Amino acid sequence: MNYNQKIIELTNVDKTYALGNQELKALKEVNISVESGDFMVVAGPSGSGKSTLLNLISLIDVPTSGEVHFCGENIKNFCDNRITALRSEKIGIVFQQYNLIPVLSAIENVAFPLQIQKKSKKESFEKAEAILEEVGLKNYIHQRPNNLSGGQQQRVAIARAMVTEPEVIIADEPTSALDSKTGQEIVELMKYFNRSKHMSFLFSTHDPKIINTVDKVIHMEDGYIMN
Amino acid sequence: MNYLKLALRNIARHKKRSIVTIMTIALGFTALGVIGGIVNNIFSRLKEQAIIGEKLGHLTLAKKGYFEYGKMNPEEYVWGAEDLNKILSIINKNPEVTISTPRLSLFGVVSNGKSSTIFITEAIVPQDDKKLVITDVDGRSGSLQTVSLDTEGKDRAVVAIGSELSENLNIKKGENLTLLVSTIDGITNAVDVEVGHIYNTGNPATNDKFILSNFYMAQELYDTKGAERIIVTIKDPENIYKVKEQLIQDLNVAGYEVSSKVWSEVSLTYSKVKKMFGIIFRVLTIIITVIVLLTLLNTMQMSVAERTREIGTLRAIGLIKRRIIYLFCLEGLIMGILGCAIAVPILLLITFILKSLKVSFIPPVASTEVPIELIIKMKSVLPVLLLFCLASLVSSFIASRKITGQNVVKSLITIN
Ligand SMILES: Nc1ncnc2c1ncn2[C@@H]1O[C@H](COP(=O)(O)OP(=O)(O)OP(=O)(O)O)[C@@H](O)[C@H]1O
């Protein structure tokens, strides 16, 4: 893997939401890039635009103006199916509410992204099992999400994001639904993968304790990146 | 990914709702199966009534133009004795033909000595008719109670009359009647006949004027040695149109211009009743299919609404829209097929119960009782199955398309 290679780059990005007949500028003149190996936090008060920014970087939303480059390619002209395929192969997403598929067991949830990529059942499940072991859920692989605690579910979600070996994992407030200790553990897990697999992470949080443990912090306020 | 497994688990996730949906589909399928089965039964009984009861056989052959103009000048459409024999021998050469029998129909005035009324008579060859009444119709043979004439020569002057005619003339079995007709040359002729049978013709329009008479007696009365029609039955009714064309062609080659009609075209009631029931069945099919469609649409819409965030997640982690729509369509289709599958044993049970109960009823435009049975045919069940599957797919597609198409972020922030 190349170090310090730009994975995602946002240039002069604005994002405007329509609120009735009013317009709300959630992002203003944003320039940011995520490089391979990064471990970055997006911090800022509520409503400052953290989620909006992460949605654009995850390629699940598009900017009102400005440009998004993914591995050097402008995604502006990509069709929906192509962007979806890009997400499937290059981006892992972890959600605040874990968002596991309730009818699938832990291992099936983790294997799912590989099966979307039409990998064989055997390969998918072997990889899923290995990574679940790594996140410490060896004994829970056949449990459905509703039998798992919040922290365990978020571990499954991280395993699901990791399993395709994406370029970057993006997580919007992955710890805010968890108690502070469990939240810390999740951050430790992400750090572990960042170190051991050189996986890039970009996530947002409100928690000052977490912010203090991370080197690269992006401060947001009122739609602007402050640093 | 094993979409089938995923779909089945999602169906199982909301057991109550899925069961209600599947049972609604099963009920709709059963209802259409029962109605279709009854309609098929009525069609089949009407067919039997036409072929055997109305004594139409499978095919009627006559001189060309008879079916259009025969009623106005019947004498022009009577074959002479020589022609009749030749024609019969040509018909009998066809290996498909099982019975070929000449017919005459006359009309005139019938009198009991005190009062009189009009009559029509169909003159049959009793020996041939004995064979006709046991013709196989849809796998049944001799199940229709119908009247025939005695075959003995001495009983030539014995007739069977419609039950209402007997009431109108106040005549009982064994009593005598006088028939008055014009001969082929227009001379008035009369004959005394004995009432050997009184029976219901199965058709209110003819029951008060119909007389079944002996062909040879009718020939004498009409002063002819010929006949105006030939009734034919064949081995395999599936070939009816092929045989019809073949006979017309064979007779043409021999110099006889004939036209021919199959029983359903000649029968007074069959086509009309069939059309009526066909329309009823189609309307009910549409109504029930719409109910099934709306039920499924409701279920799928609830399911899609509940799973909006899940849909957003699937999109976010890389599943394309088409696949998600496919997943919902699969869920709908499975419920549709399950519903139909559950209906099959129910339908068989109802068929069995009706058969063992031996209930019967009098269908409209007929005056004889018909047993209520279900005749379940692949031909009528399969289209319903396909229609229901289509309804499942359409409703799932409609329900899932919109949300699948919406912005992923919007789906993800939906709170269920
Ligand atoms: N779909 C939307 N429609 C309209 N306005 C929106 C939408 N999403 C976000 N906003 C607005 O955009 C601004 C930025 O929102 P965003 O969710 O990015 O903030 P945030 O930093 O993630 O806040 P929080 O810490 O509360 O999650 C806010 O003022 C918010 O109200």
Ligand SMILES: [Mg+2]
């Ligand atoms: Mg947010």
